Amino acid sequence: MKKRVIITVCASLAVVLILAFLQSLVVPKYADNREGLLVGEYYAEAGGHDVIFVGDCEVYESFVPAVLWEKYGISSYIRGSSQQLVWQSYYLLEETFEYESPSVVVFNVLALKYGEPQREAYNRMTLDGMRWSSSKIGAIRASMTEEESLVDYVFPLLRFHSRITELSVDDFAYLFDRPKVSHSGYLMQKGIDPMDGDATEEGRELLDYTLPETSMEYLEKMRALCAENGAELVLIKAPTNSWRYWWYDEWDAQVVKYAEEKGLAYYNFIDETEEIGIDYTTDTYDKGVHLNVYGAEKMTEYFGRILEEKHGLADVSHTEAQAAEWRTRVDEYYKERNR
Amino acid sequence: MKKYIRYICLALALMCAFFAVACNDDTEGESGVGGADDKGVKVYVKYNGVTVKMGEKADDVIKALGEPQKKTEIGDCGGLGALVKYSYASLEIYVVESKDNGNVIDQITLRDDIVTTPEGVAIGMSVSDAKSALGEPDNATDKALEYKNGKYVLKIGFDGDTVNEINYITQ
Amino acid sequence: MLFASYGFIAFIAVMLAAYYLTPARWQWITLLVGSYVFYAFAGLECFVFILFTTVSAYIISRLIEREIKKENDYVAANRDTISKEERKAYRARAKKKRFHILLWGLFLNFGVLAVLKYSAFAVSNVNSIIALFGAKTLSLPSLIVPMGISFYTFQTMGYLIDVYRAKVTPERNPAKLALFVSFFPQLVQGPISRFSELGAQLTAPHRFNAKTVSFGLQRVLWGYFKKLVIADRVVIAIKTMLDSPEEYRGAYVLLLILLYSIQIYADFTGGIDITVGVAEAMGIKLAENFDRPFSSKSTKEYWRRWHITMGSWFRDYIFMPISVTRPMMKLNKAMAGKFGRVAASKTVAYIATTVTWFVTGLWHGAAWNFIVWGLLNCLVIMISEALEPTYKKFHQRFPRLTESKAYSKFMSVRTFMLMGVIRSLDCYGNVGLTFALWGSMFTLGGLGELLSGGIFELGLAAKDFIIVLVAVLVVYAVSVASVKGSVRERLYGRPVLSACLFGALLIAVIMFGAYGVGYDASQFIYGDRFR
Known part of the structure; x- marks a missing residue:
């Protein structure tokens, strides 16, 4: 009997170890879709930031923390991912406050358009990178589409098992370690694909121009969370405005009204491209949907000034250790930019 | 024999009490979640002899319609699927491209009065004529009438008493 | 709750833990509660139906039991005072009375099943006929079909018939009968158990092993x-x-x-x-439901090995009773005189087989394709029966061939293909x-x-x-x-x-x-x- 128990225990352990290995093998490595790695990179740099950006692609493609540091001495991090939903931003922010106390939180408002979870693949890109905490569970619960279940997040093997027949070299190369893809949350895009005739296109007709209730509720929760943690919430709309991700005047009016009611700053940069200096023939890598690194640098410089002048970040002090870390980050940034 | 008939009648009478419980309320399930059904407004238009229907696979439709005047395409940030707009003289078709579901017609916008809805509603028509063709809307605002079919909506926009926009939209 | 769901796996884990942590004599109560919880996941409105079957089966079985007791008591008390013929006549009268009570149970329960599962099918058929005359068709009823209704109804009716046949002693505790009706693992897709095999097991204590x-x-x-x-x-x-x-x-x-x-x-x-x-x-x-069915060498054998509990249910509760109904007996007698005993009994068997397969088809689904599927199975079985003497001759003529492994494999493959072709009726629909x-x-x-x-x-x-x-x-x-x-x-x-x-x-x-x-x-x- 004793022998049988020992064999059972050993076999169970072996099965668990094999499954753990297989899990590492089959979970996505995001070698092509680098966006999937953004959220997980935060923890290596967590703490001591003056500004935290939260939102979708419009934050991680429009602001460069290295430039913000270099030009203004502002320490920042971008907690953004592909089509990051408002509640995901909320829970990421909630988690961030466990690690640090930024004085300004910048939220890009485009994601307010989504009142429901969109696609499982996007959820995965945002949620899988989060460390386990009550915030992660909250984010999963709020984000799951009908086909998903919490168990699949706890044991990603159950979700990605079918990849066992689709493995690539990357799955073995990044079995235990993922490559670093961002510069403090900024995902560098150096390509240039100028905006063409499509620039004149406007967003398609919608059924209803009211921003979804759920998004507005989470925006309000985000405001309360910031207030609770002594951070100022600043709302922005990135300057890009392609017809697919069109920012409707009706939406803008609702955000303006909300910001006024709550006493928040709201900057819509769509109409300020000239002041910012953005040239859509050179500053976008995908025909104006997102900014490339050259556009993002201009946007960062412009916004840094606003942070300095209007949000009390003119004379922030940092320790020598922090400054040294940032010097390294800035060097790394330029190394890649000028490569 | 009479006895058996009596049994059957009594049994059926007793069972009737149960069937109230058994009435299924989920009859809308199919149309509510999935595609269009026969009960709601028709969600297709005919253009140059080709039927363009909401939620249908787009490839064959686009092929049948021929080269569009303009095709604009925008990918999404995660590289998971593009939104493509095919512009024809009287029609715009929006197609969501997806690795999971193929290319699906997501929106149809009528650009002029050459194309009408299957009920005969066209841009430039009076709102009252549109209403008499389509019936009472499921929803009405001061700018539009909405007719639903599952997850699809026919939105008739108007300015004053004239229809100026006709859109089939996925909710 | 689907078997292939995390919820079901979690449910099983909780149930097993609860079952073995419960004191042995109360374990069956844990099972009953668990079964009802399991059933509740399918929708609370379905409860009415399973409770109806349970309550009606309990009352009917107790009434039948009372009649049996009354009959036995009477016969015992009057053993010496009544003649054998009188006793026989009394027993026949008592049996008839029991039968009427049983009919109540069968009509009520099969009636519920029939209306819930088959009314839409019936109306659509009526509509096709009405449409021929150009009249306005009826609207199709939209009724819920409670989870496992076919299985628990058949299992419970089998129990009632067994009680009627005095093959089992009726369960006195309604909660224990409720467990027999609703035992959760078999609610989704059977097997169709017999009370004589399952009843006592469900309520017996089981120590962890x-x-x-x-x-x-x-x-x-x-x-x-x-x-x-x-x-x-x-x-x-x-x-x-x-x-x-x-x-x-x-x-x-x-x-x-x-x-x-x-x-x-x-x-x-x-x-x-x-x-x-x-x-x-x-x-x-x-009860086991399968016995390597694809190795069967004939359709008849296949149906002894595939969905065994369903097959035996139909044999015991449909085929057998039909074969011994009064009209069948009369037919048998009449035919035996004219065409001989073999032909008479074969005819009776064929009629009973046809009815059984018609009902089997209908049981599989409320649609014509299932009925045709059942009748085709029936046809194949009857043809093979009819041709059996020819086969025998062939086997005797070529013993080396028919006793070879290859021939045996050929027969299995042939049966597999034949069953496969007929089965495709239920997927094309x-x-x-x-x-x-x-x-x-x-x-x-x-x-x-x-x-x-x-x-x-x-x-x-x-x-x-x-x-x-x-x-x-x-x-x-x-x-x-x-x-x-x-x-x-x-x-x-x-x-x-x-x-x-x-x-x-x-x-x-x-x-x-x-x-x-x-x-x-x-x-x-x-x-x-x-x-």
Whole structure:
């Protein structure tokens, strides 16, 4: 009997170890879709930031923390991912406050358009990178589409098992370690694909121009969370405005009204491209949907000034250790930019 | 024999009490979640002899319609699927491209009065004529009438008493 | 709650823990509560129906019991005062009375089943007739079909008939009868148990026994292997072909028949493995529903090995009673005089067989394709019966051939194909279409397309077919090994090998199962049909 128990225990352990290995093998490595790695990179740099950006692609493609540091001495991090939903931003922010106390939180408002979870693949890109905490569970619960279940997040093997027949070299190369893809949350895009005739296109007709209730509720929760943690919430709309991700005047009016009611700053940069200096023939890598690194640098410089002048970040002090870390980050940034 | 008939009648009478419980309320399930059904407004238009229907696979439709005047395409940030707009003289078709579901017609916008809805509603028509063709809307605002079919909506926009926009939209 | 869901696995874990933590004499109450909780997941409104069946079965069975007691008491008390003929006449009267009470139970319960499951089918048929005369058709009723209603109704009615036949003593405790009606593992897709086999087991105490529990869980795992690795993967290609059957003719029909045979076997036997395994883990032995059916050499044998509990139910409660009804007896007698005894008894048997298969078809689903499916099975069985003397002669003429292994394999393959072809009626769902597609098989159209890559455009890639093939070979190997006795029992004596094999099986289910996001969560076919 004793022998049988020992064999059972050993076999169970072996099965668990094999499954753990297989899990590492089959979970996505995001070698092509680098966006999937953004959220997980935060923890290596967590703490001591003056500004935290939260939102979708419009934050991680429009602001460069290295430039913000270099030009203004502002320490920042971008907690953004592909089509990051408002509640995901909320829970990421909630988690961030466990690690640090930024004085300004910048939220890009485009994601307010989504009142429901969109696609499982996007959820995965945002949620899988989060460390386990009550915030992660909250984010999963709020984000799951009908086909998903919490168990699949706890044991990603159950979700990605079918990849066992689709493995690539990357799955073995990044079995235990993922490559670093961002510069403090900024995902560098150096390509240039100028905006063409499509620039004149406007967003398609919608059924209803009211921003979804759920998004507005989470925006309000985000405001309360910031207030609770002594951070100022600043709302922005990135300057890009392609017809697919069109920012409707009706939406803008609702955000303006909300910001006024709550006493928040709201900057819509769509109409300020000239002041910012953005040239859509050179500053976008995908025909104006997102900014490339050259556009993002201009946007960062412009916004840094606003942070300095209007949000009390003119004379922030940092320790020598922090400054040294940032010097390294800035060097790394330029190394890649000028490569 | 009479006895058996009596049994059957009594049994059926007793069972009737149960069937109230058994009435299924989920009859809308199919149309509510999935595609269009026969009960709601028709969600297709005919253009140059080709039927363009909401939620249908787009490839064959686009092929049948021929080269569009303009095709604009925008990918999404995660590289998971593009939104493509095919512009024809009287029609715009929006197609969501997806690795999971193929290319699906997501929106149809009528650009002029050459194309009408299957009920005969066209841009430039009076709102009252549109209403008499389509019936009472499921929803009405001061700018539009909405007719639903599952997850699809026919939105008739108007300015004053004239229809100026006709859109089939996925909710 | 689906078997292939995390919820079900969690439910089983909780149930097992609760079952063995409950004091032995109260274990059956835990089972009853668990079964009702399980049933509640299917919708609270369904409770009314299962409670109705339970309560009506309880009352009817007690009434019948009272009649039996009354009859026996009377006969015992008057043993010396009444003649044998009087006793016989009294017993006949009493039996008739019991029969009328039984009829109440049968009418009520089969009536509920008939209305819920078949009224839409009936109305649609009436509509087709009405439409011929151009009259306005009736609207189709939309009724819920409670989960497992066919299974629990048949099981409970079997119990009532057994009580009537005085084969079992009725259960006095209504809660215990409620457990027999609602025992959760078999609610979804059977097997259809007999009270004489299951009743006492359900309420008996079962102490925790590591071997029993592990054997049960091993069987559950084996069920999931068949269901998730084979059935749910193959079903993807089947669905593709069924979505546009007109496009997939000729060789594709053959492919569909083959794949559907694999799918339904893996799905149904896998589901039964899970059911039987869960019960076994709680120390309860359920009736086996399959006995290597695809090795059958004739249709008759196939139906003794496939869905055994259903077959025996129809034999005992439909075929047998029909064969001995008064009109049948009269017919038998009349024919025996004119055409001889053999012809008379054969005619009676054929009529009873036809009725039984008609009802079997109807039981499988409220549609014509199921009825035709049942009647075709019946036809094949009757033709083979009629031709039996010819076969015998052939076997005697060529003993070396007919006793060879190859001939035996030929017979199995022939039966497999024949059953597969008839079975395709239930996936196409349309009798006319099915016949047309059967016809297209002989043209062999589509073979070139199929072989030049068309097979990989049905939603399954080459690697999927490889996974299925390997898994089918594993199932086949285990099936062959089980002829010599329980595989688990033999492995029990070799714990290291057993641990390795079941560990590998678990990993295989997790890694190669077609479940989760991206796969269609297809239902167990029988569960779907027999809610």
